[in-house]
Amino acid sequence: xxxxxxxxxxxxxxxxxxxxxxxxxxxxAQKPISSSSPTEIFRxxxxxxxxxxxxxxxxxxxxxxxxxxMLWKLRSRSHRRRPVKTKFRQSVMKNTKTTTxxxxxxxxxxxxxxxxRELVPGGEAMDLCNLLDETAHYIKCLTTQVQVMKKIADFxxx
Amino acid sequence: xxxxxxxxxxxxxxxxxxxxxxxxxxxxxxxxxxxIVSQSGSLGGSSMASHYHLVMENQGISGTSHVSHYQSDxxxxxxxxxxxxxxxxxxxQMVGPFSLPQxxxxxxxxxxxxxxxxxxxxxxxxxxxxxxxxxxHRISKEALVGTSPNGKIRKCAPESGSPLRSCKNxxxxxxxxxxxxxxxxxxxxxxxxxxxxxxxxxxxxxxxxVKQDKxxxxxxxxxxxxxxHVRARRGQATNSHSLAERVRREKISERMRLLQELVPxxxxxxxxxxxxxxxxxxxxxxxxxxxxxxxxxxxVNPEINLDLDRIxxxxxLHQRSGSAAVLGLGPGSNSPYGFSPSTFPxxxxxxxxxxxxxPPLPQTVxxxxxxxLFQMGFSGSTMDGFGLNGIHRSKQSYIF
Numbered sequence: 254x255x256x257x258x259x260x261x262x263x264x265x266x267x268x269x270x271x272x273x274x275x276x277x278x279x280x281x282a283q284k285p286i287s288s289s290s291p292t293e294i295f296r297x298x299x300x301x302x303x304x305x306x307x308x309x310x311x312x313x314x315x316x317x318x319x320x321x322x323m324l325w326k327l328r329s330r331s332h333r334r335r336p337v338k339t340k341f342r343q344s345v346m347k348n349t350k351t352t353t354x355x356x357x358x359x360x361x362x363x364x365x366x367x368x369x370r371e372l373v374p375g376g377e378a379m380d381l382c383n384l385l386d387e388t389a390h391y392i393k394c395l396t397t398q399v400q401v402m403k404k405i406a407d408f409x410x411x
Numbered sequence: 412x413x414x415x416x417x418x419x420x421x422x423x424x425x426x427x428x429x430x431x432x433x434x435x436x437x438x439x440x441x442x443x444x445x446x447i448v449s450q451s452g453s454l455g456g457s458s459m460a461s462h463y464h465l466v467m468e469n470q471g472i473s474g475t476s477h478v479s480h481y482q483s484d485x486x487x488x489x490x491x492x493x494x495x496x497x498x499x500x501x502x503x504q505m506v507g508p509f510s511l512p513q514x515x516x517x518x519x520x521x522x523x524x525x526x527x528x529x530x531x532x533x534x535x536x537x538x539x540x541x542x543x544x545x546x547x548h549r550i551s552k553e554a555l556v557g558t559s560p561n562g563k564i565r566k567c568a569p570e571s572g573s574p575l576r577s578c579k580n581x582x583x584x585x586x587x588x589x590x591x592x593x594x595x596x597x598x599x600x601x602x603x604x605x606x607x608x609x610x611x612x613x614x615x616x617x618x619x620x621v622k623q624d625k626x627x628x629x630x631x632x633x634x635x636x637x638x639x640h641v642r643a644r645r646g647q648a649t650n651s652h653s654l655a656e657r658v659r660r661e662k663i664s665e666r667m668r669l670l671q672e673l674v675p676x677x678x679x680x681x682x683x684x685x686x687x688x689x690x691x692x693x694x695x696x697x698x699x700x701x702x703x704x705x706x707x708x709x710x711v712n713p714e715i716n717l718d719l720d721r722i723x724x725x726x727x728l729h730q731r732s733g734s735a736a737v738l739g740l741g742p743g744s745n746s747p748y749g750f751s752p753s754t755f756p757x758x759x760x761x762x763x764x765x766x767x768x769x770p771p772l773p774q775t776v777x778x779x780x781x782x783x784l785f786q787m788g789f790s791g792s793t794m795d796g797f798g799l800n801g802i803h804r805s806k807q808s809y810i811f
Contacts, residue, residue, distance in 0.1 A: 277708065294706075294709050294710055295709075297709040298705055298706045298708075298709035298710075300709075301705040301706075301708050301709050302701065302702060302705040305701060305704075305705055306701075365684060365687035365688060365691060366687070368691050369687065369690065369691055369694070372691060372694045372695060372698070373694070381663060382659065382662050382663055382666065385663065385666035385667065385669075385670060386666060388670065388690060388694065389666065389669055389670050389673055391694070392670070392673050392674070392690075392693065392694060392697065393673065395694070395697040395698065395701065396697065398701055399697060399700045399701060399704065402701065402704035402705065402708065403704055405704075405708065406704055406707045406708055406711065409708065409711040410707075410711055
């Protein structure tokens with residue numbers, strides 16, 4: 254039944270899977286799903302989404318700017334005391350050694366680059382070059398996330 | 412040559428340390444540089460020797476017209492000899508405080524009058540290029556430290572010698588370019604980006620600025636790796652700004668190529684703006700898929716207990732084709748990305764399934780629940796950007 258080749262236990266996929274499953278069981282253990290009211294489900298959906306993001310960001314640790322930004326955002330959201338924007342920017346800019354460029358880099362990417370910056374967490378503080386790097390890694394992680402979650406969902410639903 | 416030898420005698424006599432080899436060799440260079448070779452150990456590596464060998468080779472190739480410029484080099488040797496008292500550290504540290512005009516002045520003092528013309532010519536160029544020479548020297552030293560590709564450097568020298576001959580500026584230019592060309596051998600080893608600016612500033616003088624770069628990778632002098640050392644290609648703008656720009660642009664296009672491989676269905680797309688739009692759409696759709704899936708997981712009933720989670724994790728990690736078989740997909744189905752978005756919108760939002768080869772998945776009960784949930788959730792929820800219309804729009808573009 255199992256595949257002949259062994260999965261790397263330290264790959265991104267396995268790290269994410271273990272973390273996410275742990276978080277899922279924790280969420281499930283909190284409340285039984287007897288009440289299927291939309292608000293309950295919605296709340297749980299939020300928790301699961303946060304758990305998915307968090308486990309993905311933890312699997313990447315601080316190696317990438319986007320993961321650092323995401324972790325910072327999640328932590329500050331849970332605390333909710335300090336002003337989020339300024340400190341977030343400070344920490345992200347401290348971690349990135351490049352300068353912010355708000356406009357074009359002489360290549361004419363203005364509009365799309367700003368859109369991409371909104372999508373990728375921590376993208377506001379990166380120049381285009383690093384932004385593309387981060388985007389590539391972010392896409393890779395997102396696809397892993399989607400694959401794993403899909404399989405979990407499929408197994409649960411059957 | 413006799414006067415040169417006399418000069419060499421003067422220089423060599425002042426160098427008390429370099430007694431090891433004889434000074435009566437026929438060629439100017441071997442007598443000059445052998446002591447350096449023997450002293451290479453104390454100077455912190457063979458890199459310096461190799462550098463001087465490099466210079467030597469250039470001289471050997473290009474003939475006696477460049478001889479005059481190496482009047483400064485005995486003075487260099489002298490300076491080096493003075494500095495060998497140091498701990499064999501970086502040549503850059505040694506060379507740093509001494510500027511080339513100084514050397515030239517020393518050389519002028521010693522030079523017999525019939526060489527004054529050439530040395531003066533060398534002097535003016537030397538003074539203007541002194542800083543650059545030192546910078547490149549430092550760069551070459553840093554690049555060569557820790558590497559012993561002597562053969563590599565020598566190989567580079569004759570190859571790159573010929574295109575450099577075409578440059579019309581002074582004779583020192585080939586030297587400087589070669590010294591930086593010596594960097595190119597162990598190009599991968601050097602690191603710093605500001606060096607690029609210095610190098611480009613130096614090298615740009617050797618080339619003519621005619622037009623902007625249109626031929627990106629077909630010119631015969633295209634650098635193999637343009638991270639550290641950037642040379643202006645033929646027929647391209649050569650001031651340092653545009654060179655740095657070009658480096659940036661190439662980096663960006665390289666990353667765009669990588670992204671093109673990541674995003675499915677982007678092989679035919681040329682053009683950065685369209686590519687970026689595709690990337691944005693893809694990232695958006697991935698994020699929405701994550702939200703979908705987390706919603707789905709939120710609604711699923713946990714009849715399964717903890718043990719199964721262990722099994723699940725193993726299965727999720729180890730089985731890829733297994734789940735596909737479970738879901739009734741054949742091995743000849745579309746790419747996994749094509750599969751994923753079509754399931755959700757195909758069942759949830761009621762888009763007619765454009766790919767008839769996907770059999771309906773056995774999740775219809777759940778999907779109906781999800782559908783109801785969405786419809787209820789949209790009335791008073793704080794779901795950000797989770798509209799069905801958005802899903803329609805983005806997913807449609809990815810149903811192949």
